[in-house]
Amino acid sequence: MSAKPKIAFYEFTSCEGCQLTVVDSLQLYPELLEAVDIVRFREAMSEMGDDYAIAFIEGSCSRPSDEAPIKAIREKAALVVALGACAHLGGINTIRNRHDLGEVRRFVYGDKAEWYDTYPARPISAVIKVDAAIPGCPIDRHEFVRTVKRLLQGRAPELPDHPLCVECKLKENVCLYLRGTTCLGPIVRAGCDAICPTYGDSCEGCRGLVPNPNIEHLKEVLTEHGLSVDQTLAKMTQFLTYQVMEMEAAGHGDPQPAH
Ligand code: SF4
Ligand code: SF4
Ligand code: SF4
Numbered sequence: 001m002s003a004k005p006k007i008a009f010y011e012f013t014s015c016e017g018c019q020l021t022v023v024d025s026l027q028l029y030p031e032l033l034e035a036v037d038i039v040r041f042r043e044a045m046s047e048m049g050d051d052y053a054i055a056f057i058e059g060s061c062s063r064p065s066d067e068a069p070i071k072a073i074r075e076k077a078a079l080v081v082a083l084g085a086c087a088h089l090g091g092i093n094t095i096r097n098r099h100d101l102g103e104v105r106r107f108v109y110g111d112k113a114e115w116y117d118t119y120p121a122r123p124i125s126a127v128i129k130v131d132a133a134i135p136g137c138p139i140d141r142h143e144f145v146r147t148v149k150r151l152l153q154g155r156a157p158e159l160p161d162h163p164l165c166v167e168c169k170l171k172e173n174v175c176l177y178l179r180g181t182t183c184l185g186p187i188v189r190a191g192c193d194a195i196c197p198t199y200g201d202s203c204e205g206c207r208g209l210v211p212n213p214n215i216e217h218l219k220e221v222l223t224e225h226g227l228s229v230d231q232t233l234a235k236m237t238q239f240l241t242y243q244v245m246e247m248e249a250a251g252h253g254d255p256q257p258a259h
Contacts, residue, residue: 005152008040008052009083010073012066013093013121014059017138018084019043022056025141032145035152052076054151057130058083060093062121074128079151082124083144085137085206090242092137093121097241123242132157137206137239140192160190163210164203168194176202177225182232186221187213204238 009019023044026033039049055077061070074080085091096104097120105113124130134140134147134157147157164185168175171194176183183202185194189210196203219229236244 004035004037005054006037006039006049006052007054007056008038008049008073008077009043009056009058010040010069011042012057012059012070012087012124013062014084014086014091016043016058018058018086018134018136021138021141022083022144025144028141029145032148036148050076054079054081056081056083057087057124060086060090060121060123061127062093063117063119065117067127070124070127079131080124080128081147081151081157082130082133084139085135085208085239087124088133088135089208089239090121090123090126091206091239094239094241095237097121097245098237121242126242133159135159135189135207136192143191161211162190164188164190164192164194164197164207166190167192168197170194171198173197176200177221177227180225180227182222182227182235184232184235186218187215202235204235206239209240209243 009022011019019041020043022041026044036054038045039047039052042048055073057070057073057080061067082088086093090097101118101120102113105116105118109116125133132147132151134144136143150157165175167190168185173194176185176197181202183197184205185197185203187209188203188205189207191207194203218232222229222232
C-alpha cells in the first residue's frame with residue numbers, strides 16, 4: 001500500500017478552470033506527482049477513489065443538494081482546501097445573490113427553470129470548516145504547488161495580507177488611476193504578482209478583499225483622481241458579492257454601488 005498522502009479533487013458550481021490549472025501545474029512540476037497519490041481527479045483520470053487525506057474542493061455551494069456531499073468530504077478528509085475564487089469567495093456565482101433567483105433561473109433556463117434547484121451561492125467555508133484556500137480565478141499554478149508543499153510538510157499555508165498595490169509598485173507599473181482607469185488594487189489581497197495591472201487591465205478582485213479593507217479611503221482616492229466611485233464599486237460585484245454582503249450585514253459600511 002502506498003505511504004504517499006492521498007489527494008482527491010471535487011467540483012461543485014464552477015467552470016473547472018482551476019482544476020485545469022492544476023493539470024498545468026503538474027506538467028510544470030511533475031516531481032509533485034512523486035510525492036502524492038491522486039485518487040480522484042476527473043480532469044485527468046477516470047478512477048474515482050474515495051479514500052483520501054487531502055481534498056481540494058473547486059466551486060461554490062449554490063444549491064441545497066450540494067451541502068450533503070460537501071459535508072461528506074469534510075468527514076473523510078483530514079485537510080480541506082478551497083480551490084479558486086468560486087470555492088474561496090463564492091466567486092462569480094454570487095453575482096446573482098443580489099437578484100431575484102426566480103428571475104435569474106428563468107433568464108438562464110427559460111421554460112425549464114423549475115427543473116433546477118438553486119439558492120444564493122456561498123463559499124465552501126460557509127458550509128464546512130476549510131483548512132486552507134488558494135485564491136484566484138483561476139488559481140496561480142505556483143501558489144498551488146507552494147500550498148501543496150506546505151501541507152505535505154505539516155505547515156499551514158499562508159496568504160499575503162497586504163493589498164495588490166504593493167506588488168504593483170514593486171513591478172514599477174504606472175498606476176492605472178493616473179491613466180484614468182479604475183482598479184480595485186488598494187483593497188484586494190496580493191499574491192498574483194499584480195498580473196492584470198501589469199498587462200494594463202484593472203484588478204477585478206478575484207483574490208478577495210484584504211482583511212479590513214478601507215473602502216472609505218478608496219472612495220477618497222478615486223475622487224481625488226476624478227474617477228467614478230460607482231464604476232469602481234460595481235467591479236466588486238464580479239467576485240466579491242458574498243464578502244461585500246457579509247460586510248454590509250456586519251454593519252461595516254455600505255460599499256454597494258448605486259444602481
Ligand atoms: S475560480 Fe474561476 S477558473 Fe476557477 S472554477 Fe471558478 S470560475 Fe472557473
Ligand atoms: S494600477 Fe491598481 S494595483 Fe496598481 S497601483 Fe494602481 S490601483 Fe494599485
Ligand atoms: S490583479 Fe486582481 S483580478 Fe487580476 S489576478 Fe490579481 S487579484 Fe485577480
